[in-house]
Every structure is written in C-alpha cells, then in structure tokens.
Amino acid sequence: MGKLLGLSCRECGRLAPVEGTSYCEECFAPLEPAYDYEAVRAEVSRELWASRPADIWRYRELLPLLGPPEAALPVGFTPLLPARKLGRVLGHRVLFIKNDAVNYPTLSFKDRVVAVALNKAIELGYDTIACSSTGNLANSVAAQAAFAGLKAVVFVPAELEEAKLVNTRIYGATLVRVDGNYDAVNRLCTQIAQEQRWAFVNVNLRPYYAEGSKTVGYEIAEQLGWRLPDAVVVPMAGGSLIGRVHKAFGELGKLGLVEPRPVKIFGAQASGCAPIVRAVQAGREQIVPEKPNTIARSLAIGNPADGLFAARVIRDSGGWGAHVSDQEIIEGIRLLASCEGVFTETAGGVTVASFRRLLEEGRIQPDETTVLCITGNGLKTIDAVCGVGGEEFLIAPKLAEFKRVVLGATRFQQPVAFAEAAPIVSGGR
Amino acid sequence: MPVTVRLGSPFRRQTNGQETLECAASNLPQLFLELESRFPGLTKNLCNERGEPRPFLNVYVNDEDIRFLGGTGYNFSDGDEVLLIPSIAGGSR
Numbered sequence: 401m402g403k404l405l406g407l408s409c410r411e412c413g414r415l416a417p418v419e420g421t422s423y424c425e426e427c428f429a430p431l432e433p434a435y436d437y438e439a440v441r442a443e444v445s446r447e448l449w450a451s452r453p454a455d456i457w458r459y460r461e462l463l464p465l466l467g468p469p470e471a472a473l474p475v476g477f478t479p480l481l482p483a484r485k486l487g488r489v490l491g492h493r494v495l496f497i498k499n500d501a502v503n504y505p506t507l508s509f510k511d512r513v514v515a516v517a518l519n520k521a522i523e524l525g526y527d528t529i530a531c532s533s534t535g536n537l538a539n540s541v542a543a544q545a546a547f548a549g550l551k552a553v554v555f556v557p558a559e560l561e562e563a564k565l566v567n568t569r570i571y572g573a574t575l576v577r578v579d580g581n582y583d584a585v586n587r588l589c590t591q592i593a594q595e596q597r598w599a600f601v602n603v604n605l606r607p608y609y610a611e612g613s614k615t616v617g618y619e620i621a622e623q624l625g626w627r628l629p630d631a632v633v634v635p636m637a638g639g640s641l642i643g644r645v646h647k648a649f650g651e652l653g654k655l656g657l658v659e660p661r662p663v664k665i666f667g668a669q670a671s672g673c674a675p676i677v678r679a680v681q682a683g684r685e686q687i688v689p690e691k692p693n694t695i696a697r698s699l700a701i702g703n704p705a706d707g708l709f710a711a712r713v714i715r716d717s718g719g720w721g722a723h724v725s726d727q728e729i730i731e732g733i734r735l736l737a738s739c740e741g742v743f744t745e746t747a748g749g750v751t752v753a754s755f756r757r758l759l760e761e762g763r764i765q766p767d768e769t770t771v772l773c774i775t776g777n778g779l780k781t782i783d784a785v786c787g788v789g790g791e792e793f794l795i796a797p798k799l800a801e802f803k804r805v806v807l808g809a810t811r812f813q814q815p816v817a818f819a820e821a822a823p824i825v826s827g828g829r
Numbered sequence: 830m831p832v833t834v835r836l837g838s839p840f841r842r843q844t845n846g847q848e849t850l851e852c853a854a855s856n857l858p859q860l861f862l863e864l865e866s867r868f869p870g871l872t873k874n875l876c877n878e879r880g881e882p883r884p885f886l887n888v889y890v891n892d893e894d895i896r897f898l899g900g901t902g903y904n905f906s907d908g909d910e911v912l913l914i915p916s917i918a919g920g921s922r
Contacts, residue, residue: 411885423839427874428915429885587889590914594838606917686884689896703894705917708884 471548516612521599535564542573617648630768639710668754670694677721743778837914
C-alpha cells in the first residue's frame with residue numbers, strides 16, 4: 401500500500417496533498433490521484449494479484465488508499481460472460497458481458513466507487529458519508545455506510561424509481577428527496593459540501609471515488625487472460641466510468657501486466673439525455689447541457705461532471721458514441737435477458753442498444769473482441785419493462801385446459817424464439 | 830439594477846473570505862469585469878478574454894444553469910442571484 405503521491409490537477413498538473421477536496425486551488429479544474437508507478441511496478445505481478453481474494457482489493461496498489469481498507473467488503477470481481485447468443489443475434493463474433501448487475505452489496509457498479517470513497521472517508525476521519533445520486537449510488541452508500549458504521553445522508557431527485565428509494569431507506573440512511581432533477585440535486589450538494597464536513601463521495605471525495613471505477617478495467621483484462629479487448633462499450637451518466645476504464649487499461653500496459661495496445665472506447669447514452677454523445681458526434685470541445693427526459697434515469701445527468709474528459713477519451717481512442725430511444729432501451733434489456741440470462745436495468749439496455757447501433761453503423765467490427773459494461777440490475781427498474789418478455793397464460797388448474805390453451809398455442813409450438821431481435825425504431829424517444 | 834453574486838468557497842481565498850457582493854453588471858461578461866476590478870486576479874481561471882466561463886466553472890442564476898438562459902447573452906434582472914462554483918467542488922475546510 402501507500403503508492404499514492406497526492407492529487408494532481410487534470411488541467412495544470414499541480415500536485416495537491418491527500419485531503420477531502422476535488423478541485424485545483426490554482427485553476428479550479430478537477431483533481432485525480434497520482435501514484436508512484438515505479439514503486440507499483442516493483443511490487444505487483446499478475447501472480448500476486450491473482451493469488452489474492454477475488455474482489456477489487458486485489459488491485460489495492462492502484463487504489464488511492466494509504467493503508468489497508470478498514471471496511472473491506474468483497475466488492476467486484478463480477479463475471480465476464482461470453483455472450484455468444486447475443487453476439488449471434490446481433491451479428492458479432494467475440495462479444496463479452498461484464499456483469500456488474502450482480503456486484504456486491506447492492507447490485508451495481510457503484511459498489512466499486514463507494515467502497516473506495518468510503519474507506520478514504522474513514523482514512524480522512526469523516527464520520528458522515530453523503531452523496532447526490534440517481535439511485536444506484538444512493539443504495540450503495542446507504543448499505544456500505546451501514547456495514548462500516550458511518551452516518552449516511554443521501555440526496556436524490558424526488559421522482560425516482562420506488563425500488564431505488566426502498567433500497568436506500570432500508571439501511572437506515574437519511575434520505576433527502578429534492579424537488580428537482582439530478583443536476584439540481586448535484587448543485588445543491590456542491591453547496592452543502594462547502595459548508596458541512598461530510599464526505600460527499602461524488603463531490604469532495606470524487607477524485608478517490610472515481611478511481612474505484614478502474615477496477616472494472618483491471619478485471620476485464622485479467623478475466624480475458626491478461627490481455628486487452630479491441631473495444632469496450634460503456635454507459636455514460638456523469639462520464640467518469642468510461643475515462644477510468646480507459647485509464648485502467650493504460651496503467652496495466654504501462655506496468656507491463658498486459659501487452660499495451662489501443663482499445664477503442666465507445667460511449668452509450670439515452671437519446672433523452674445524451675450531452676456527451678452529441679459532443680462526440682458533433683466534434684465539439686464543450687458539453688452543451690440538456691434537460692433529461694428518458695426512462696434511463698440512472699443515466700439522466702444533463703450536466704455531466706466528467707463529460708469533457710469522457711468525450712476526449714472516446715475521440716482520442718478512435719471510438720465513437722451512440723444514443724438510443726426508450727423503445728430501443730427496452731428491447732436491449734429484453735435481448736440481453738432472453739439471450740444471456742442477464743437482467744439489467746435501463747442503463748444496461750442503453751449499452752446493449754447502443755452496441756447494436758454501433759455495430760450496424762460499422763463503428764465496431766464483428767470480429768473485434770468487444771466488452772459491454774452492464775452496470776446495474778433489472779430488479780431496480782422493473783416498471784420500465786412490465787409486460788415485456790415471453791408469452792404468458794392464465795389457466796384453470798385442469799389438464800385439459802393446459803393442453804388446449806398452453807400446448808395449443810401456436811407460438812408455443814415454434815422453436816425457442818430468444819434469437820429474434822425486434823427491428824430498431826429510429827428517431828423519437 | 831443590482832444583482833447578488835454568491836461565490837463558492839474555493840474562490841473566497843482571493844476575496845479575503847467575502848462570500849456575497851452586490852454588483853451592477855447587466856450580463857456575465859460584465860460581471861467578470863467587475864469581479865476582476867474588485868479582486869484583481871480572481872477571474873484569470875474563471876473566464877476567457879471574451880467573458881465566457883471556463884469549462885470547470887458552473888454559473889447559476891436563481892438556481893438555473895445560465896447556459897439554459899442564454900449563457901453570456903443573458904441579461905440579468907434586478908434582484909437576480911448569481912452563484913459561481915467549480916463544476917465539482919467542496920471540502921478542504
């Protein structure tokens with residue numbers, strides 16, 4: 401442990417001390433942890449990491465903690481699944497699903513970032529952990545705070561899926577529902593963070609929090625047999641995850657743990673909130689904020705904090721962006737569930753549908769090893785897909801009726817129909 | 830036509846801790862000019878020479894992002910409250 405040198409400014413490069421702050425005092429740009437990579441290189445190896453328990457802490461030399469994590473939950477190391485049927489249906493040959501829908505403890509990739517930020521909060525002596533959230537982050541902060549014995553205060557837009565509210569309250573967190581969209585919640589939390597000595601994981605602890613996302617990239621490489629894919633497709637809300645996956649791949653190459661090679665980074669958003677994708681597609685160097693209107697509420701951030709960096713990473717890597725309608729999102733969820741047995745939330749539908757679009761546009765080639773990052777669980781957004789799926793019957797408990805109604809149904813007599821993809825509906829939401 | 834300007838804590842290092850001030854600017858570029866005249870050096874990293882905010886500065890007028898109101902073209906109204914904060918800020922107290 402202890403490979404953290406400080407926080408360096410992402411624009412001017414100035415090095416700041418390790419504390420609960422997120423901006424450069426000189427130019428006000430965001431900060432990110434700087435590591436002593438020579439020291440890391442001298443210590444780590446594939447064998448060392450592989451010999452440790454299968455969770456994010458095996459990569460601790462590249463996480464921004466100064467000592468061993470005090471609240472070390474077994475977060476991460478989620479399955480990397482070969483998605484052969486989904487690939488066949490969509491016309492792709494080497495497709496993988498990184499399935500954070502089954503992450504521990506709260507079934508989303510946010511468990512990674514919270515695990516790192518919460519342990520940093522403990523190191524820095526905070527007793528209250530807080531966040532602004534579209535839901536998944538709220539769930540994870542509440543659960544992990546309960547485990548660690550910290551007080552939790554969670555701010556969310558008032559209009560959120562009930563499952564995400566239930567999954568926050570149950571852990572005993574203080575839930576503050578704010579009458580406004582996520583961007584209003586985030587603005588409020590930024591103001592509160594300047595007044596209260598609370599560890600807002602995605603505000604004043606953001607530099608540490610964001611580093612937790614890198615573990616997705618480390619795991620993908622390790623699970624592919626210590627090699628990098630040709631392409632990854634990542635859903636974007638604040639735009640942090642996509643940059644950190646890219647950073648993780650770069651770090652592994654720099655440390656000699658994988659063969660360095662360019663990985664094309666693709667970003668996915670909903671058409672109802674796609675400020676980063678639109679910047680990429682228009683070749684713009686700035687993000688034009690949007691008022692979100694999409695069923696993918698976990699991605700509904702109209703003023704993404706890391707949007708500019710995300711757009712740069714996509715462009716510089718040779719990747720691209722796609723945005724998809726609500727109808728395509730639902731079809732994406734259905735396809736992934738029926739082809740691979742993975743039930744993802746709306747954000748995962750965005751990823752699958754955007755991958756499909758990118759494949760059809762020729763941005764991703766059928767023989768390029770491609771990983772789709774599935775970041776959340778479908779049980780949290782069931783309203784979006786009520787009534788979607790296989791056929792369903794209601795019968796009296798009589799054998800004759802079973803034969804007549806179920807066996808007699810025309811569709812039931814046909815071969816398994818999972819492999820049908822509904823046509824893409826373009827335009828609209 | 831005074832507007833109230835509220836400065837996020839990161840900027841108060843250059844304002845001797847002053848958090849709010851009244852200002853007669855009628856738009857954002859003028860506001861930056863007035864801030865600079867009162868606190869020399871403050872706006873170097875807040876805006877460019879055309880008075881457009883830097884990417885890492887968020888500007889809100891009555892809690893609405895100024896970009897939704899027309900950005901630098903927005904004309905302040907009497908009593909507007911203008912908030913300046915780094916895009917993701919907080920802490921270091």
